[in-house]
Structure formats: structure tokens, C-alpha cells
Amino acid sequence: MKSILYMLVAALLVLPVASCNTEEFLKPENPVENPWLDVAEFEQAVIGAYYALSGNGGFRHVYTHRRGVNIVASDIGTFLPDAAGNADFESAYNREEGVNLGFLNNSVYRSCYNAIGNANAGLDFLADNNDNPYPNDPNRGQISRQKGELLFVRAFSYWSLALTYCPPYEPGGANDFARLPKRLSLPGNLAEATQSELFSVGEMYDQIRADLEEAKTLLPERYDAGAGHDLSYSDGRATRFAAAALLSRVYMQMGMEAEALAELNYVIDNNGGDFDLSEDPIEAFNRSDASRGREVIWYYLQYDGNGIGSWKRPGRFESYNKCDRGCNDGGEGRDGGGRTIVISDHALKLMGWINDDLTEPAQATWDKRYTQLAYRYETPGSDTINGNPPEPRFTNFSRPYVWNNKYYRAPTGGKSNTPMLRLGEMLLTRALIRFNNGDAQGAADDLNVVRERAWDADAAGTPYTPLAAGDVTADLIHIERMKEMFFEGDRLWYLQAQQIDIPNGDRGAGSVPYNSAGLYYEIPDQELDLNTVYQN
Numbered sequence: 001m002k003s004i005l006y007m008l009v010a011a012l013l014v015l016p017v018a019s020c021n022t023e024e025f026l027k028p029e030n031p032v033e034n035p036w037l038d039v040a041e042f043e044q045a046v047i048g049a050y051y052a053l054s055g056n057g058g059f060r061h062v063y064t065h066r067r068g069v070n071i072v073a074s075d076i077g078t079f080l081p082d083a084a085g086n087a088d089f090e091s092a093y094n095r096e097e098g099v100n101l102g103f104l105n106n107s108v109y110r111s112c113y114n115a116i117g118n119a120n121a122g123l124d125f126l127a128d129n130n131d132n133p134y135p136n137d138p139n140r141g142q143i144s145r146q147k148g149e150l151l152f153v154r155a156f157s158y159w160s161l162a163l164t165y166c167p168p169y170e171p172g173g174a175n176d177f178a179r180l181p182k183r184l185s186l187p188g189n190l191a192e193a194t195q196s197e198l199f200s201v202g203e204m205y206d207q208i209r210a211d212l213e214e215a216k217t218l219l220p221e222r223y224d225a226g227a228g229h230d231l232s233y234s235d236g237r238a239t240r241f242a243a244a245a246l247l248s249r250v251y252m253q254m255g256m257e258a259e260a261l262a263e264l265n266y267v268i269d270n271n272g273g274d275f276d277l278s279e280d281p282i283e284a285f286n287r288s289d290a291s292r293g294r295e296v297i298w299y300y301l302q303y304d305g306n307g308i309g310s311w312k313r314p315g316r317f318e319s320y321n322k323c324d325r326g327c328n329d330g331g332e333g334r335d336g337g338g339r340t341i342v343i344s345d346h347a348l349k350l351m352g353w354i355n356d357d358l359t360e361p362a363q364a365t366w367d368k369r370y371t372q373l374a375y376r377y378e379t380p381g382s383d384t385i386n387g388n389p390p391e392p393r394f395t396n397f398s399r400p401y402v403w404n405n406k407y408y409r410a411p412t413g414g415k416s417n418t419p420m421l422r423l424g425e426m427l428l429t430r431a432l433i434r435f436n437n438g439d440a441q442g443a444a445d446d447l448n449v450v451r452e453r454a455w456d457a458d459a460a461g462t463p464y465t466p467l468a469a470g471d472v473t474a475d476l477i478h479i480e481r482m483k484e485m486f487f488e489g490d491r492l493w494y495l496q497a498q499q500i501d502i503p504n505g506d507r508g509a510g511s512v513p514y515n516s517a518g519l520y521y522e523i524p525d526q527e528l529d530l531n532t533v534y535q536n
Contacts, residue, residue, distance in 0.1 A: 036125065039139040039146075045122030046146050049153040050237070052115035054300070062115075063300055063418055064316035065107035066160050067489025068092075071320055071341060073519050074492035075505030076482060078344040080401075089319060089341060095518035105524040107316070108164050112157040116183050119154040123147065124185050148218030152238040155211035156246065158204055165523055166201050167515045168496040171255025175202030179523060181531065195532050209250055216243040222274060235290040236301025236417070241267050241274065245297050245421040248429060253497045257433050264430040267297065268423065275423045277453040282372040284419045286329070288410030295423040302417050317407035320487055322375040325414035342401045343374065343486060346505040351483050358400055366460040368453075369483050375405040404487035424450055425490070428481045432498075435477060440469040447472065450484060492519065 036042040053062050071077040072093040079093035091099045125133065126147055134140050161180055162169075169175055181196035184207070199207070219240040244263040251260035267275070276294050284293035292299055318324040320341035348354035353364040353374070364370045378400045410416035431446035448466045455464040467476075481494060495502055501511040502519065512518065528534045 039137045046149045049118040062111045070489040070492045075503040076347045076491045077341045078506045097517040100522040115157045119150040122150045144218045148215040151211040151215040155208045177201045212247040242298035286409040287417045288412045288415040296419045297421040300418040321407040322403040322405040327408045327413040344506040376402045424484045443472045444469045
């Protein structure tokens, strides 16, 4: 609990994100009595909440680690223990129960609670002032948007914690598993901080849902400098569409398909032309500036170091990506020093991207997601890649492997922005709901949008042939989602939301229950030691 106390005190401070290049601002000995004197200064509370999600070092991003454990615990990734790289993910791959993964402590657990503390500091301030702390400020109309962003960050943080440290929500179940500290305001003293009430899974999901529902009413659909939004950096900030997209994920996990469908319809059909699938798949992943791919609903802004310099580059992608953060354009540079996780043969065969004899099928090269966002090494230990010599740690590999190649794709690879919510995912989720509701034609329509965007007519030598309603099955939707969302941290939680047991993948035949205790992790030991609630 000491680290939680440390962060909660830190959340009382003004967080000067634009100029920070160390973690000195987290030290609690310099409190600010009146941190926000006007609306423009209160913007620092919002910036600080986003900032906290990226942790206090390049290897402590919520985004990278949360995706990593999902990838290896599902059936879509294979861990290569002989790759002589980083072995942090091995326990997750083995689905060991009761495991405390040290790298999650700093990245997901502490970063999320840091973000929650920052958000609560701003929300407490608003509550204490009836949501109108600056009645004479000409920019006071921005307060509702600022509150919406704070609620969004808090919801995303608790969502990340729930997916990492708790069993999945069970629609109609007790959902009484309680492990994570409940923090909806800053503690007033040490006693409050060390006697934190615990969230049950049910309570946590109810809170996430409530925060997002309120955030959606407060956030703008888009940022407009003419409307006063020049007070914030519009790039990478949550909008009403981002809140709706994340809310659709939460509703799906809670078994609330009708509510999820309403959010998806809003995002897909009523976005005013902001989002579409008119660009190639790679365009969501190759930006290191303020721009975004046309399908990207929300992304982590990395191109300027999120305001604090290049040292915040997310490093953990290296464990499950073709190359590391020193690459440019996904490969023009050094290859990944920590690369230990590849796409599983099991997944590749389901997707039609590898044959039983491990050769490459022609149909794989017709899919732009494969050709643009994956990379096949024929013999990893002997290939010369981009003019670089063979990697000696792979010299014992005599067979081909297919690596993920979605990260570090921008001209300056380590500053590539990370898509968090994409329109492709929303269409595939709606396709599943429509299919479940007996609307096979609607499901086919959504699938065709995604599949046609990925189809390479030049490589195939023929135009895309649309699916008919009678062609659609649940398995077809599941497999299409694997192709679209591979290595974005989606597969495990998607199957859990459908209460589908998790296939063993390359581990062998069979599966494990979708709610197996080997699919979530223990919280840090020091939190157990210092929070008296755990000792009762």
C-alpha cells in the first residue's frame, strides 16, 4: 500500500506534463495549496491523468504490458524460450495460477492507480465546487469536457485493472471476487489510505460503466479550436466516440448486447465521417505525428513523448514484435532484442496464413493485414534482414516463424502512436451481435466492410467476392477478428466475454476454462502487506 499512498499524495500536485523529463514531480514533499487557479490550469489535471497511464518509464506503459499478458495467455501467441530474449511472459504463457508478475506491478497496477489518483484529484476538486469552480472564467464551458476526460481515464484504468487482476465478469453471476482497492476519491489521511475498501468484480464493472456513461454525456464528439478546445491537446484525447467505443467493450463483457449494439451503431453509423475503413490497415499504425489513421477512434499519443520527451517510448512491445523501438518503418533498423513471442501455428492455420507443412499459402499474401502487419522469417537464425547480419540467438531455429509487425511502424519507430480503439473492431463486434440476434445479412454487411478493406485485389488477381448472409457463422466471425486484431491484446478477453473456453493453441490439444485462475494475476506483495483490509 505504500506505493498507492505515494501515488495518491502525488495526485494532489499540479502535474506539469509538458516540461517534465523526470519523475521528480511525484515526490510528495512539495504540495501545492491552490493547484488550479483557472480553467486553463485545471487542464493540467486532465493532462496528468493521461500522463500517468504511461507509467514512470518506457517499460511501464499500461498499454504494452496489458496487451502482452493477453497475447501469451490466449491461443494466438507462442512463447519461444530458446530465443534468448526476455522471459517475463513465460509464466503467463504457462497459465500458472497465483502468479505475481513483477513487470505488471509497475506497469499496470501502479500506473493505473496513479492515473486513478490523478483523476480523483480533479474530480474531487470539481465535486467540492459543485462542478463550477471558476464561475467568472470565460472558458468555464470547458469544465464539462475536462470532467468527462477524467471520468474516461478512471474508467479505462479500472477496466485495465479488472482485466488483468480479476476473473471475468459473469452475466447473472455473483461477481463477488474482491481484490482491488476501491478508490473513488483521494484519502484524507493515512488511516483512510491504509484501510482501503475492496471492489468486488460486480461493483467495479458497475463503476466503470457509470463513469463511461457519464463521460459520454460530457465529452465532445470532436475537438474544435473555435469552440475553445484549443485549451487542450486534441490529439490523442478521448472523445464521445471513444467513450462509446470503450463502453461497448464493457457492455459486451457484462452480457449487455442490446446496450453494446446501441453504442456500436452510434460509433459506426453516426460519426459524421470521422472514422471509416478507406485506408490500408497499416495506416492505423504508422503515424509518429499528430495525425491518425482514419479508422482510429482513440490512440496513445507517442510522437512527442506525450509531452515529456522520447524516454517514454513504450519498450515492452519488443517482446512480441518483429523489431524493437530502434526500428524505423517497421524494420529499417535493428531487430527486436527482446523478441520471444510469435504468432502461434494454431492461430496462423485458423487464419489461413500457414499450411500444415509450414509453407506460406498464396491466400495469405492476398490479405493486407498479413503482408503489412505481420512478418515471416523463413529461417530466423540465418536470414539477413535489412542488411543486418543474422541474429545469433535464433541460430538454433531451422523452421519459419511469423512475427507480429504492428508496432514501431512509423518513420521514427519508437515514437509510433498506439491505436487503442479502432473502427475495424467495432464492426466485428457488431457483426457478432447481429449474428446472435438472427440478423445474418447485417452480420455479413459488417464483415464485408472489414474483409474488403483487407483484400489485395492485385495480389489475388481478382476483386473481392462479398460474403452472403448464408455464409456467416460464429466461427467465421471469431476467425475474422483474429485476423483483424491479432497482437492488440484482444483475443483472450473477447473469448471470455463470449464465455468460450480458451484453446491451448501450440501448447497441445484441449483448452482451459475461460474463467480459469491461470488467466489473471496477483497484485503486488507490498500492497497486501500494508493495506490492513487484506489482513482481516
